[in-house]
Amino acid sequence: MTAPLDASAKGVVHAAGEKRRPWLPWAVQALRIALCLVFGLPLLFMIVSSFKPDTQIFGDLGSASAFLPVGSLSLDNYQGVFERVPFARFLINSVIISVVTVGLGIVVNSMAAFALSRLKFPGQKLVLGVILATLIVPFETMALPLLWWVNQLPYFDGSIGWLDTYEVQIIPFVANAFSIYLFYQYFDSIPKELDEAATVDGASWFRIYRSIVMPLAGPAIATVAILTFLPAWNSYLWPLMVTQSESIRPAMVGIDYFKQMNVSWGQIMAYASIITVPVLVLFVAFQRAFINSIASSGVKG
Known part of the structure; x- marks a missing residue:
């Protein structure tokens, strides 16, 4: 039975493998570039098209010009985005909904995970199993029952029903089975x-x-x-079902306004760029912190 290799021995073996296959680093780099193109070209097309009129967008589809800032470019x-929809209001609504959902989600899910990880009570493992079982249920199957349920709940002013409110877009998504599981695993690793x-x-x-x-x-x-932030920011189906007033609709629902009557694909691309680029920049800026948090959160592959 052979002993396992230590770190230095593994490095020697890896270096020897690269000498026998000098093309391997180039192949890996080519694969990375190909993946960047696959995932990056649609974003590039969206941003470039947001500066072009509709006629030029369709005229450039058959060539590389579709991905290049050439032709008649303008703002x-x-x-048109700000003239056609109350975009500032939609953006503020998305920020409010996303930030509040994240804040409440961290508190509620961490407390639930703490109870499951630290407290001892009958049926503890069963409760955790039931929570994890909800992960296999797609949201689309729960949307209509959830819609009926929130419409029966009492509101703060004495009326019945939460439709067309901020609460109906936040409260149903505060508790999350995956977040509870992440916290549970991490808490379980703390002595x-x-x-x-x-x-x-x-x-x-x-x-x-709170203190430890x-x-x-x-x-x-x-x-x-x-x-938690990404699904809350990108939520579309549920706000479309439960909101009617423009004053509380999030940004993702606002894109439907551009599909009515005179469809302007340039404005659609501009709207999508405005609500996508800030999130993309935020993710790139905190990419290292995100990867480190995933690696150290106790999730085992």
Whole structure:
């Protein structure tokens, strides 16, 4: 039975493999470039087309000019976006909904995971299994029952039904099974001896959660925040079903306004660029932190 190789031996073996196959680094680099083109060209087409009139967009489709900023370029499409829809209001609504969903989600899901990880009660594993089982249920199958349910709930002013409110776009998505599982795995890796020491000093469970466990769970919090923000920002089907007033509709629903009557593909591209580029820039800026948080969150492949 052979002993496993240490890190230095693995490095020697890897270097020897590269010498025998000098084309391998070039092949890997070519694959990376190909993947960048596959995922990047649609974004490039969207941004470039946002500066072109509709006639030129369709005229350039058969050539490389579709991806190049050539021809009659202007900001007319972006000006048309603000003239056609209340874009500033839609953008503010998306920010409010996304930020509040992330904030409440971190608190609620982390507390649920803390209870499942630290407290001992009958049926603990069963509760965790039921929560994880909800991951296999697609949202589309729950949309209509959920719509009926939120329409029966009492509102703060005494009326019945949450339709056409901020709450109906936030509350149903605060609790998330995947976020609970991420927190559960990370909390489970924190030594429970810290809890025992804090209990001896008279700390309550909530004090242990707030002062010991959560300060050590930075990577898990970052992961959950990013993975919660993206679906909240990109939500389309549910806001389309439950909102009617422009004053509370998010940005993703606003793109439907450009499909009515006179369809302007240039304005659609401009609108999509405005709501996509900030998120893309944010992800690129925090890419390293996102990858590190995923790697250290306790998720085993």
